[in-house]
Amino acid sequence: MDIVSGDFDSITDRSMQKAKEQGASIINTHDQDETDFTKSVRVLSKYCASKKIKLKSIFVICQSSGRIDQIMANVDTLFKCFKLEIVDPQIAVHLFSHDSFTWLLQSGRHKICIPDSLKMSKNAWCGLIPVGETCSCITTTGLKWNLNKNAMAFGSLISTSNTFDGSDFVTIDNESPLLWCMGILPIFHDICGTLDEEQ
Numbered sequence: 001m002d003i004v005s006g007d008f009d010s011i012t013d014r015s016m017q018k019a020k021e022q023g024a025s026i027i028n029t030h031d032q033d034e035t036d037f038t039k040s041v042r043v044l045s046k047y048c049a050s051k052k053i054k055l056k057s058i059f060v061i062c063q064s065s066g067r068i069d070q071i072m073a074n075v076d077t078l079f080k081c082f083k084l085e086i087v088d089p090q091i092a093v094h095l096f097s098h099d100s101f102t103w104l105l106q107s108g109r110h111k112i113c114i115p116d117s118l119k120m121s122k123n124a125w126c127g128l129i130p131v132g133e134t135c136s137c138i139t140t141t142g143l144k145w146n147l148n149k150n151a152m153a154f155g156s157l158i159s160t161s162n163t164f165d166g167s168d169f170v171t172i173d174n175e176s177p178l179l180w181c182m183g184i185l186p187i188f189h190d191i192c193g194t195l196d197e198e199q
């Protein structure tokens with residue numbers, strides 16, 4: 001553990017003491033105009049720059065507990081990372097929860113590898129959501145319901161509750177940023193089943 005950052009308004013004394021015992025740097029960020037998530041990415045970016053660490057990706061373990069305001073705040077941070085240049089645009093920031101994997105697709109062409117356990121699952125799901133602005137043109141392959149030069153916007157068309165067509169990859173060509181999300185519970189079930197067999 002290198003850094004513990006936040007406003008610490010809900011941390012327990014025990015957790016704080018444990019972090020200190022493990023030698024973590026405690027960085028208190030009081031700014032209430034940004035979430036702890038946004039502030040933590042800022043802290044991480046400065047820390048990596050000072051240590052000359054080059055990141056390829058940032059993985060954020062998160063849980064919304066079903067609160068739509070926290071979900072939207074997490075999505076907002078994904079946009080801020082790039083629009084405010086909190087991190088290098090080449091660094092992808094991923095949200096990783098117990099049942100989903102989410103990240104922002106910048107404009108361009110993307111190729112996403114789909115694990116076998118998702119390709120074969122009847123409960124697999126994915127979505128493409130135009131948050132923040134209209135995506136005037138998007139084309140996909142590898143989805144059950146593909147898009148072909150469609151425009152996407154709230155109040156018009158968004159792609160939710162989609163799934164995969166069995167291909168190894170999903171490709172996405174988009175002219176504006178889009179939020180990509182996919183369910184990952186079948187992957188965990190596959191791993192847990194393998195572990196049970198090995199015991």
